[in-house]
Amino acid sequence: MFPEFIEKLTQEVDGADNAHDVMIFTLSTCMWCKKCKTLLKDKNVKYRYVDLDKIDSGEKINVLKYIREKYKPDRIAYPFLVCDDKFVIGYDPNKYEELLKPGGN
């Protein structure tokens, strides 16, 4: 679960596989983010996303600060995928596979 200020920004994509809580922070213009969304959809994974370029500056800073403080990534690149308490920076199908497999993560 995410803080309320993030939850209210999310779009949900339904899927039969809801074994994990999957959230992606994305850019609507980003080719890698589109690939990530397509991969999750093809795998029938239920997920939520926030397109950071579509929210206002105040919301952006709050989301970015949250990501930095919560996950302490080396940097933030897109898509930034969170699966339960693990995260993946940038498009990486192999890492997604590991996290999303039954019993993974």
Add this chain to the structure above:
Amino acid sequence: MDMETKEGMKEYVKAVSQKNDWILNKDQVTFDNLIDGLVENKKKHGYQSCPCRLASGNRDLDRDLICPCDYAPDDVKEFGACYCNLYLRSDFYETINTEYVIVPERRPLEKENAVLEHFNE
């Protein structure tokens, strides 16, 4: 060329690729997605910032991200593709020829931090 249109942006990236002796991504879906992103950013910000990175909307802070970004020459040379995979090395389809290349972010972290500070102002 009107870079706020798809056709204009296609002309622009074609000219960029020719000038640098690069080639453009031949995957039509990827290419069209990238062109759409560039057009959207051009309309939104007034400049064609990299569609795969978060722009601040401040031209000075985003100058290094204006396509072709400052990092494209080194990325194309080292990895065979720019960060977005729009521009590819001229021998890409003869030597690398994968569906895509994941290019690590070369942008200095301090520039990313400056964008964060900008949103905070």
